[in-house]
Amino acid sequence: MQKKNSITIKDIARQTGLSKGTVDRVLHNREGVSKKSYEKVMRVIEEAGYQPNIYASLLAQHKDIVIAVVLPECVKGEFWELAEAGLVRARENVSHLGVDIRRVSYDQYDLESFRAACDKALALDPAGVVVAPMFKTETMLFAARLQEKGIPYVYIDSKLEEDGYLAYFGMPMYKSGYLAADLLTQGYAVDEVAIVRIRRDQQRQSDPTINRRAGFMDYMMEHYPDCKIHTIFVRPDAPEETAAAMDAFGAEHPEVRHVVMFNSRIYLTAAHLERLGVADKIRVVGFDNLASNLAALQRGTVNLLIAQHIDEQASMAIQALVDYSIFKKVPAHRDNYMHMDILTRYNVEYY
């Protein structure tokens, strides 16, 4: 399988006058090698451009490694369900490497459940961890424990400003808001815009879409300084209240033609616009490729969706961990801001 030109540890052993065992020791930075031998081996390795044969290596080690993936629960139709596809793909890609991907779920609104998930992940004695952090301080603690054990970890979706993570894969939130504003307005005259927000009852969590909103606002300030920006507060868990809010707003501001929402639930708004019979008069921009969002896009109620491929984030995170643990490859970039996909009813089909 190796090319003719490829060199093996046997060759290195011969050339250095040492044994395979010693060569193996320096290759893995194991202790018990004299400086002299170490250097002799290293020289040959570099000169010959030695590449270990992972098959032989894996074959000889015959051990499984497990990677723990700590994510919010996968609820049908909601955002985190989208990550599953990435896990499936990653699993396929690495299963033949003897890597076992284990999803550890937690309730993103329940701190305790996150703590439990962290413990569960640690209990798996994983070779690496990917985590989507929803709780700041708890994640910090988790990170510290991982570092202590020397377990590499990578963030997806959002990250913490600390220094121990191997990599991060996510969307540039501020920019995504900026983009949303541009797509909503597209250079045409826009006098009023409505933002639909979810009212959160004293959540201690930081609002994950706050930077996105900031980006949106900045764009509007820069390009449409005179545009009036309304906010409609809704509550997904209180449908009547939400309906009432939408009705009231519609009655009061029938002239508003542009609506945007920064979380993943634009489908809720779409439903109300349809109910009020104003769907085709209003330009609607939202986020994330939930099935119900895509449906609203197909129906034409939602004009554009900005999606972030959380599945790719997940699979890339796992790949990075595998490359690191098995192949000793450090990611090319630590912070990986991923592309924002723009979806319309005409390109969604092949998404």
Next chain:
Amino acid sequence: MQKKNSITIKDIARQTGLSKGTVDRVLHNREGVSKKSYEKVMRVIEEAGYQPNIYASLLAQHKDIVIAVVLPECVKGEFWELAEAGLVRARENVSHLGVDIRRVSYDQYDLESFRAACDKALALDPAGVVVAPMFKTETMLFAARLQEKGIPYVYIDSKLEEDGYLAYFGMPMYKSGYLAADLLTQGYAVDEVAIVRIRRDQQRQSDPTINRRAGFMDYMMEHYPDCKIHTIFVRPDAPEETAAAMDAFGAEHPEVRHVVMFNSRIYLTAAHLERLGVADKIRVVGFDNLASNLAALQRGTVNLLIAQHIDEQASMAIQALVDYSIFKKVPAHRDNYMHMDILTRYNVEYY
């Protein structure tokens, strides 16, 4: 590396009372095995759900495989340069599998050079071929030769309507034109549109963008039946003539506010619009993420770009071939229509 629950050929040998050699023979359908032995082995294999250890297999075979990639020449700044990134990525992904990716280039305007490239590819005795076909009948012949030799091949960019290919990765061309029309108009009133086309001097090749244009036209017919559609013919190899054409059109139709181009050279048009000082009055939609197109996007002259990730097509094609030759996996889908990326100046940064 294999899990505890995995069974090896040694186990099978023991259970059937045969030897590893015989088990290997039935696994590879080699001749010289009695029906009785064959069936005994097959029964155990199926019952135990035996999965061969590819590493051990590859290690024992110790052979390289080569995959030939037959593409138009990589010209700096032009479309096919974009595929290189995919080749590099693919090379990284599979090099440790002992797979050698070999690019074989041809001049997309020269039939003879394509013939030569096919011969060169065949001469490599490849385990698989990926080809971007520009010449219909010649590709047909090439395909026939590959089939004859039992070499699997996959198309990228475009494909032929035959039945021997392993897979196809490409953009839905008709749909992409439809999408372009939607993005150009976006529901606002549009009375006139200009299409910039490249005049081809009696090319015998079929115009690769013909379906895209058809999709565009159909959209306009359906949604803007009264819109007047102009065509400006230009020639990249004759700059003065092109400039004259643009000037003349601008003088004659100063009211046109929407421009589209179906090949990858929207940057040419962008330059002229800038020269004429009308760039910010006109909405411009084009295709493909050439560096100069992205620059025009950043400058704001081009409003939207539809890109097709030819690099991903290339790397996925190679992956499919590797999966097939090494892991014996047939692609899940034969025809893979890939996502059309919509780029604006605000999401291009992370592309």
Next chain:
DNA sequence: GTGAAAGCGCTAACAT
């Protein structure tokens, strides 16, 4: 037809 055995490149346990 079938079996035995050597060996792919590497790891790890055991010697020295």
Next chain:
DNA sequence: ATGTTAGCGCTTTCAC
């Protein structure tokens, strides 16, 4: 600190 050796699961050659 270094050498030796027995595998990992499979392929392949050679012998019967």
